[in-house]
Each structure stands twice: as structure tokens, then as C-alpha cells.
Amino acid sequence: MDVNEREGTAPGLASRGNRIMLHESRPLPETAKCTRCRKRAVIALPSHHANFCEECFVFFFRRAVLRAMKKFPVKADETILVAVSGGKDSLAAWAVLQDLGYRTKGVHLNLGIPGFSEASEEAVAAFAGKRNLPWVGYSIEAVFGYSIPDIRRRVRRPICSVCGMIKRQLLNRVTIREGLRVIATGHNLDDEAGRLLGNLVRNRRDYIEKQSPYLPSAHPRLPEKIKPLYRVSADEIRTYCRVRGIAYLEGACPLSRGATSHMFKDALDMLEGKMPGTKRDFLFAYLDARPAPKAVEDFGTCEQCGEPCYGTRCSVCTLLDRLREAPGREKRRDASIPPE
């Protein structure tokens, strides 16, 4: 099925084996009381030294997202484009933004990974259908002429970083094409803390300075970027999905096995297990101590495709040129988004 520029919703979620899952939480003793309302607690949040009933957990979770949203300069009546992969984080982000009353539109990029990409798109379509939310789908292969597995076969670099670069550029382009100003992603507390640790270990100062839950636009063709879930952990998101009946695609991308980002997250999980609250302290202490990020000023414009870049040619055009030179089947010469 060609999902390039497909609008709409799907009637139901065709589950593939047991891959689309509803998460189950750990049991608490029957005597445990909700920290907020004193009714029976069923959800333990050691990092907050709190136990909650389901209703108060939903309150707690939404309040954390609202707290994040208040830090971002988003106008109450503007539509936020939400980048949805079909996983727990981005679907939860979309759900909470809708529940908090924000206007949203989803965008899903089909990466062309057999099995995984179809299941991802089904999860997005089913979620949008259930909540009557608008969304658009784009296919990486239809836009660039190569699917992610095609690219993986042709380049030596780790596919996750190449894929991330392509997704970032296409999401920027789609936001502008949709006439919108702000794009939200599902990055959570674990992602942000893991990334910070990785950047510190490798002393990547440029990346560290740019790491933020909010990034202003640095170019007329770049949207503002927000991460509404940066204050909630992956476990809290799983619980939120279970409580709110959000069916998401479980499991990482099959091409991402061995990515070093998982190891930094694992290291933080180990510390969190021994000292609950460590992940939040680590990330928030860093974010609180630094000035708000400024728009990067040294952005140029790619002379080949017109997209923002450092220097004169963007990394996507550089990659595409290299792919076209490589032996293989003939591909499209341009990387424009095909007309509707």
C-alpha cells in the first residue's frame, strides 16, 4: 500500500501475533493507599516516592506534560504536528496533547522495513481512527527513492544515525508543507537522560549545548521542536498507555539492535533501581542550570534542495548523491515530496 501523502484513519487494529500490546503494571499490596486521594493504590512510582490509583495517576501524568508544555512558547489555538511512529511514546504524546485540549495533526513516516513498518502504520491508523484525529503518512521511499533497508545495504555508517537524519529532515519539510510551525516528538525522560549521559561520556559539547526539550526555529524552513514527554519516564508512559487503553507497537526497530544509546539508558536504569529519582535529578539539574537554547545562527541553505544546513550542501543531499553513484537500480534524481 502506498502511504505517501495518505490522509485518514483506519477502521480497526489488525494485530500481528502479539506485537501490539497493552502493558501490565506491577502489583502493589491491597493495603497500599493513593498518595493523592487515599483510595486503594495500584501504581507504584518509587522515583516520586508515591503510589497512585489509576485516576490520580492520569492526573499526575497529564500535569507533568502540562508543566512541560508551559515551558514551550506554543499558542493555545495553533495546531501541533505530532510525529508518530506507532510506539508507546509518540502515541501517548498525541493522546495527552489531545486530552489537554491542544489541536493536533499526526504525521507518520513509513520507513519501508518489512513487517515493522506495516505494523507501525496500522497502530497509528487505529489510534487516529479511535480518537477521530487527522493524520498524514509519507513514505521515505516515495520521497527519496530509497527505503531504509535499501540505504542500509548501500552505506557503511550505522543505519540508525542515517535514518534519524532522514526522518528529521522529512519531518521538518512536512511541518512546513502542512503550514504548521511546531512539531512534537515522543522523546521521554529516559531518552533525554540517556542521550545526555552519552554526550557527556564522549564530551560532545556541541550536542550537549543543543540538547533541549524545546528548540526554536533557526531558519524559515525549520519548525520549532518540542518534546512534551521529557518529564515522564518510559515506565510511566507504559502505565499511561495501559490505563488509557492505548494500543501501541511494542519493541524497537529490528534494525536498531546493538545501538549504543540503549547501553547508556541501561546504565541509568541500574542507578535508578538503586537510587530512585536519579534519572530525573540528572536531567533536570542539567536543564535547570543552563540558559534557554538560542536559535543557531550559522544555518545556511542547501544549494541542491533548499533545505537548511550547515555549509552549502545538506547531509541528505550528500547521502543521496553517494547512493546514486553506488551500483544498483536506477532511482529518482530528485527528492521532492510527490504532489498530492
Ligand code: AMP
Ligand atoms: P526514535 O528516534 O525512533 O527514538 O524516535 C523518536 C521520536 O521520533 C518518536 O517518539 C516519534 O515522535 C518520532 N518518530 C520516530 N519514528 C517515526 C516515524 N516512522 N514516523 C513519525 N515519527 C517518528
Ligand code: FES
Ligand atoms: Fe530508523 Fe530503525 S527506526 S533504523
Ligand code: ZN
Ligand atoms: Zn539538500
